[in-house]
Amino acid sequence: MNATTISADIISYTSLSAKDKEHLNSKIQALLSDLTEKYKAEQFFGRIAQGDYVECAMLSPKYALRTALLLKTLVKSVEVSDTNDRRIKYFREYGIRIAIAVAPLIDLNPEKGIIDGEAIYLSGRTIKNMSTSDKRKVVMKETMFFRSLDAEQQDNYDAMICLLDSIISKCSQKQCEVLFYKLSGLTEKEISEKTGKNQSTISQHSSAASWNAIEKSVIHFENHIV
DSSP: OOEEEEEEEETTGGGSOHHHHHHHHHHHHHHHHHHHHHTGGGTOEEEEETTTEEEEEESOSTTHHHHHHHHHHHHHHOOOOOOSOTTHHHHHHHOEEEEEEEEOOSEEETTTTEEESHHHHHHHHHHHHHOOTTOSSOOOSOOEEEEESSHHHHHHHHHHHHHHHHHHHTOOHHHHHHHHHHHTTOOHHHHHHHHTOOHHHHHHHHHHTTHHHHHHHHHHHHHHOO
16 A cells, blocks of 8 residues: 655755754744644654755655645745855745655654655655755756656656646745645635735735646645555
8 A cells, every 4th residue: 555755855955044944944843743733644744854854754645745835835935034155046946855755655653753665765765866965056957756666657647746846946935825825725815814915915926826727736636646
């Protein structure tokens, strides 16, 4: 039976100030805590390792795409200060690199911090192979990846993930904030009240960020992934 894992690393993390790193990590940790409660039935487990690396696992792949997009839009929605490191532009544009893997797990034990099996190997290897942390010149082509042992499943979802990656990479910080709240299940009225912005502004950000296409993709994934 397939489970799912998500491995992710924050792009150009070292270009952020110490204050921004702390703020970003607190935001990610809050999201992981929320998801632990929301997906309790799936035994969701998420953790931050080494500051810039995130791992998540669940017994079912159903909510994998939504979780990955929540991570992506959250990181891109965080406003950071300018630093002397020119690589900060890559953080602002791409935020985080994410690999979703759908494959078996032989052990998932949140209490002991254990994630073991083919799924975590697949997602982890993907991120390791794509990492630019030790490269002086950053070349960014894709930042979201789908991995499955099933060739048909790989073909079915690889293109979808690639298109979503392209859409979100073009979204602004404010648009990503709206996407994050919509992926969390909030209405435009609730987002307006939470952010203090006019509902018409929320609607404009939503349309500009291609929310309808994102929502349809997420619903399709949740209804068909096995």
